[in-house]
Amino acid sequence: ETGVTQTPRHLVMGMTNKKSLKCEQHLGHNAMYWYKQSAKKPLELMFVYNFKEQTENNSVPSRFSPECPNSSHLFLHLHTLQPEDSALYLCASSQGIGLYEQYFGPGTRLTVT
Amino acid sequence: GENVEQHPSTLSVQEGDSAVIKCTYSDSASNYFPWYKQELGKGPQLIIDIRSNVGEKKDQRIAVTLNKTAKHFSLHITETQPEDSAVYFCAADMYSGGGADGLTFGKGTHLIIQP
Numbered sequence A: 001e002t003g004v005t006q007t008p009r010h011l012v013m014g015m016t017n018k019k020s021l022k023c024e025q026h027l028g029h030n031a032m033y034w035y036k037q038s039a040k041k042p043l044e045l046m047f048v049y050n051f052k053e054q055t056e057n058n059s060v061p062s063r064f065s066p067e068c069p070n071s072s073h074l075f076l077h078l079h080t081l082q083p084e085d086s087a088l089y090l091c092a093s094s095q096g097i098g099l100y101e102q103y104f105g106p107g108t109r110l111t112v113t
Numbered sequence B: 001g002e003n004v005e006q007h008p009s010t011l012s013v014q015e016g017d018s019a020v021i022k023c024t025y026s027d028s029a030s031n032y033f034p035w036y037k038q039e040l041g042k043g044p045q046l047i048i049d050i051r052s053n054v055g056e057k058k059d060q061r062i063a064v065t066l067n068k069t070a071k072h073f074s075l076h077i078t079e080t081q082p083e084d085s086a087v088y089f090c091a092a093d094m095y096s097g098g099g100a101d102g103l104t105f106g107k108g109t110h111l112i113i114q115p
Helices: none
Strands: A004-007 A010-013 A018-025 A031-037 A044-050 A053-057 A064-070 A073-079 A087-094 A108-112 B004-007 B010-014 B019-025 B032-038 B045-051 B056-059 B062-067 B072-077 B086-096 B099-105 B109-114
Touching: A004 A087, A010 A018, A018 A031, A018 A087, A031 A073, A044 A064, A044 A073, A044 B099, A053 A064, B004 B086, B010 B019, B019 B086, B019 B109, B032 B062, B045 B056, B045 B062, B072 B086
Parallel strands: A010 A108, B010 B109
Antiparallel strands: A004 A018, A018 A073, A031 A044, A031 A087, A044 A053, A064 A073, A087 A108, B004 B019, B019 B072, B032 B045, B032 B086, B056 B062, B062 B072, B086 B099, B086 B109
């Protein structure tokens, strides 16, 4: 148990659906991240939030919309996804940005049909 | 941006032998190099990290070495055990014009410990 929880653990959605992924960290950290993990590809950084402010959007398509209402919670809103968006979506948190350890949640396995 | 290369993609060793995984990075501004272990159905778990002010760090059977001049770092696991079987990722901190961001990861090494 890393102190970072993600729900749901598994999600199947059609291309016209709207769904949201939730992440919560219980570590008192200030920074939170979304990563995408696809088969045979490195983990890809999607978004970074530091003290609730978005500091990085790594050229992610607008069909992915993050939200960070406070330093403990992070959401990823999904709409009109494509089958190639099927992947494991990982949330992580760290004390700050830069030379700080990142702690990952278990991920949400997303399948887009 | 940062680019991290990791080798090999698959590594099979006999139980009790040592395993070495190597990574290179491109951005000389990187100063933080963590290693993660990911087991099936779980998120990556930090196992050891090293910062650029040291060349080597050890924690029981796990060690990491860093050569900043050559821009490469390695993970060494000694006396391997079946529970060491997993996918291992190296990473480096990445920077954009505004400062530090997240991590750039290698593609991973599937380590298989043969009994």
